[in-house]
Amino acid sequence: MPGGTIGGLTLGSAVMDHRRLGRSGLNISEITFGNWLTHGELVGREPALACIRAALDAGITTFDTADVYAQGAAEEVLGEALRPVRRSSVEIATKVCLPTGDGPNDRGLSRKHIMESCHASLRRLGTDYVDLYQAHRFDENTPLDETLIAFDDLIRQGKVLYLGVSEWTAPQIRAALDLGGELGLRSRIIANQPQYNMLWRVIEPEVLPLCRDEGIGQVVFQPLAQGVLTGKYLPGQPLPEGSRATGGGRAPRFISRVLGDELLDRVQSLRPLADAAGVSMAQLAVAWTLSQPGVSSAIIGATRPEQVTENAGAAGVQLPADVLAKIDEVLGDLVDRDPSKTARMMAVKDSWNRAVPDGR
Template sequence: MDHRRLGRSGLHLSEITYGNWLTHGELVGREPALECIRAALDAGITTFDTADVYAQGAAEQVLGEALRPVRRSSVEIATKVCLPTGDGPNDRGLSRKHIMEACHASLTRLGTDYVDLYQAHRFDDGTPLDETLIAFDDLVRQGKVLYLGVSEWTAPQIRAALDLAGELGLRSRIVANQPQYNMLWRVIEPEVLPLCRDEGIGQVVFQPLAQGVLTGKYQPGRPAPEGSRAVSGGRGPRFIRRVLGGELLERVQGLRPLADAAGLSMAQLAVAWTLRQDGVSSAIIGATRPEQVTENAGAAGARLTGDVLAGIDAVLGDLVDRDPAKTAQMMAVKDTWSQAAG
């Protein structure tokens, strides 16, 4: 397993991060979840991503239990704050009250004194940005958080946070961004990626497999396979149906010869594609079975040739979304209070 620096910070992450959105505490029971995390460790993965809102805290608890026997300094734990963790008016957002209380609750569930990376899960336009940044900075000063990041923020929002942190004289600054990014969803490329490269902010991308669509397991004109996310319980089907479609599935099957030529599985091709992007520090994979972890981790260190990359663009063509405005649509607080996004 190769490791990469998180932007220009001194922190190194494994190229593959193991994440437990929509799995631990929701689609996957305790013992299978523990087996997946053990498989991740066996594959050399050292970076683990979760959030307080995933299964309303259960995902953090399972991750903390699985990592308890592991030397704490040998792994990097990332979690997030912003989305609702209760019914009260202060159980959400990026107010000082919610950030402080949420961080302490996450540390308890994870069974650790600190998290390596603490991320604002979405932008909160209902809280003054200086209040948010000062609260995060205080957590860093207290040693409860080592590095700060954001998720699904637009380029102007990231720019505003960087400028304000400088004006306030804060010691800590944003070093990570966690956006959705895959062969089909490239909306960070026009604005977010250039800004982050200039400012030394590393990308820790989620959904590199587009909810499993890029694995090729969903066949056009056929029912979704048993056990797949599209037919699972919980919120999985709601998310996967956003990207399922006849023409899309036909095009995805056209990627199979390219994967074969690269000596990779379809899943490995999709993950390796995200890792080829300058500025991407790690790609987050999820799994319901240990063998999925092992397969996806095999994308680490894979290098795609120019011919393969050109072939991918030719196959997917106009189905690729590059509209930077879609980042704003994805992260809008008013649209995400009611759902636990990745």
């Protein structure tokens, strides 16, 4: 399978396939549980803990968070939930870059912010190290060598095991790889965390080919396009109560980008494909991402434990070539593959995060 499936690990009541993260030696679960826009923001402590327990029961061993999610509360909830679990049996990923305060050094990829944010994340997570530490954005205001050396020092100190980036463009990733080689650094980027789903494929022209050549695995977020690909949003119908689109926080702003009637109508046309494959619409969407070359894991989020169980059921699902081709045919010209939109979309999100510093 894409990404190198190497077998299963039983952690709860289910068996979950694992894949190598790029060309590294790190194995991560096909499904990663993430808590952006949920824990500490949309759901309370007890439902959040229940979701993480459901993830463990589903065999998920990889958990993704960030210092900026709910301004640290998401890391705290994750740390609390994983405290009873043997540390070496799970892989914890977090991120640094976006604003975590009002001070001039409370953001970016300076040595000061990286070091202080890493130590704060470790305290909140209740662990001595994180398996994967990711640069949440590219920082145009900090010399790249300063950023890479700071990450390398954390790896030498044993506080970080592997290095990743999130939503960097291909030229930015290329520059970091080349400079790291010139500096003789011990650390090397082995993971990229981009937005990627049936509708949003902007990484395909440039980022994916570079990452495949360089052995960088994709841990993709929003495989459900903020829930749109579950089919619960119907064309011409009111938004369902209790959905993210009607909730608080920043979720409605993200979802509104993909709620046009034409798109929703096309999404409903995917339902017969899901039915024929014997999976739910959500499972079809997650399985699609896992079928793409270079993808190591798909990040799912949830506000209820049953959502975790359903989405995790996409692990191991093999979509036939004719189903994949039919998905492309149904979605047609609504699929976005413009590589320039990675940087443009990040600029839009960052403007939101400056107003409400808590973003993906």
